[in-house]
Amino acid sequence: MYEHNKAKEETELFLNNYFRVIKAEEIPTKQIPEIKSSPLHYRYFIEIVDNKKTGSLSLLTEEDYVVNRVVYINKNIEGAFVVSSGKNFGAFKGVGFPEDISKFFMLENYKAYAWTAHNRFPTNTPGWWGGAHPFTLLDFSIVHNGELSSYGINKRYVEMFGYECTMLTDTEVVAYLVDLLVRKHGLPFKTVCDIFSPPTWDVIQNMEDIKLKEYYKTLRIVYGSALLNGPFAFIIGFNGGLIGLSDRIKLRPLVVVESGNTVYLSSEESSVLEVCDKIDRVYHPEAGEPVFIFYNDYKGE
DSSP: OBSSHHHHHHHHHHHHHHEEEEEEEEOOOOOOTTOOOOOBOEEEEEEEOOOTTTOOTTTSOHHHHHHHHHHHHHHHSTTBOOSOOOSSOOOOOOSSOHHHHHHHHTGGGOOOSOOOOOOOOOSSSOOOGGGSSOEEETTEEEEEEEOOTTHHHHHHHHHTTTOOOOSSSTHHHHHHHHIIIIIISOOOHHHHHHHHSOOOHHHHHTOSOHHHHHHHHHHHHHSGGGOOOSSEEEEEEETTEEEEEEOTTOOSOOEEEEETTEEEEESOHHHHHTTOSOOSEEEOOOTTOOEEEEOTTOOOO
16 A cells, blocks of 8 residues: 555565566555545565575575565555565455445455454554554464553564564554464464463463473463463464454453354354354354364364
């Protein structure tokens, strides 16, 4: 997204220096009265050029190469921000009611096997196009209900590893934490969820299972700065499925609804009823209990 043409020109020059741009086009939108102004929307299909001048892939993985460039654009090119940087992935977000954003981007023309959606009323951060949900990086997508009181320490932690929080809202840091812990540190999703929402120290100290006790103690010591505090429930979308997690006191709700071969994760059952006529099962996970919905061909953990 671009706030003005100068940002577009500078970003396109940057992209052409670091990538081979296969196709560049304006994202189709529909002018509707409910959305009176918006940024410019463009998408670029790119290949990475193995160029020693711009950073050889012998020194960086393909994913790190892309992440570094995404961080640079968001931090250094005024008026430009990257909404989506995945391979089999797209993000559509903006300021307006969900139905208006859907009409604006003409989502009826897109198909997907998984969707995440969010309706946000910002209370302590700005309401702007870049600050709308989802927050993404590569093939990770995060939607979040709540507030992270640990945002400051989480932000400082991810920025030690080269990420930059520039979107002016706490949810952004979760996308970077997921990328760091899953992709770079190679941790299973279950372990990452245990890092985000672990038992409290008093509960750990009273555990009878010694291995489990040492496991949680180690996570809290090694990854204490990645622990999420405050009321939250969020959904992680990725190319293998969906994951839902609430805080360890469940100050924000999370519900799982099954209907045939479709599974819904939501903060409220009523929102599922808006789009689903037949419900087979409703499940309310415990506080801090992760919910994993993996596709049949997913090979990860």
